[in-house]
Each structure stands twice: as C-alpha cells, then as structure tokens.
Amino acid sequence: MSYPEKTRSNAWFLLPIFFGMIGGIIAFFILRKDDPHKARNCLYIGIVFMVIGIIFNIVIASTVPGIDSGFNVNI
Numbered sequence: 001m002s003y004p005e006k007t008r009s010n011a012w013f014l015l016p017i018f019f020g021m022i023g024g025i026i027a028f029f030i031l032r033k034d035d036p037h038k039a040r041n042c043l044y045i046g047i048v049f050m051v052i053g054i055i056f057n058i059v060i061a062s063t064v065p066g067i068d069s070g071f072n073v074n075i
Contacts, residue, residue: 008035016046020053 008031016024024046031039 006034008038012038012042013045016042016049019046021046021050024049 012027012031015027019026024043027042027046028039031042
C-alpha cells in the first residue's frame with residue numbers, strides 16, 4: 001500500500017532539536033507516511049543531538065572537582 005507523499009512543514013525539525021532522540025522518534029513516526037525523507041532527517045537530527053549531548057555531559061562531568069567525603073562535619 002503506497003501513501004501519497006505530501007510535503008510537511010519544516011517546523012517538524014524543531015521537535016528533535018528541542019527533545020533530542022525522543023523528539024526524532026516522535027517526528028519519524030508522525031511523518032513517515034506523508035514525507036519519508038523529512039522523517040528520516042528528523043531521526044538523524046535526533047541522533048546527532050543525542051550524541052552531542054552525551055559528549056557535552058562527559059566534558060562537563062570531567063571538569064567538575066570531586067566531592068570530599070568528610071564535608072568537614074564534626075559530630
């Protein structure tokens with residue numbers, strides 16, 4: 001069964017930009033029948049932003065100084 005391809009708004013690219021992989025998956029399943037090319041691109045954008053987020057978190061976590069176990073509390 002073939003679905004007629006119709007163009008969808010470019011605003012769909014905002015979903016994976018703001019919500020990462022989850023937004024890309026949601027956009028993919030909504031757009032896959034109407035505009036498969038845009039659906040695939042939304043999924044790729046979601047994957048890219050997820051990888052960028054993971055790398056960013058690793059870089060930030062490596063620069064945070066360690067927490068001392070004592071906290072200088074006298075009991």
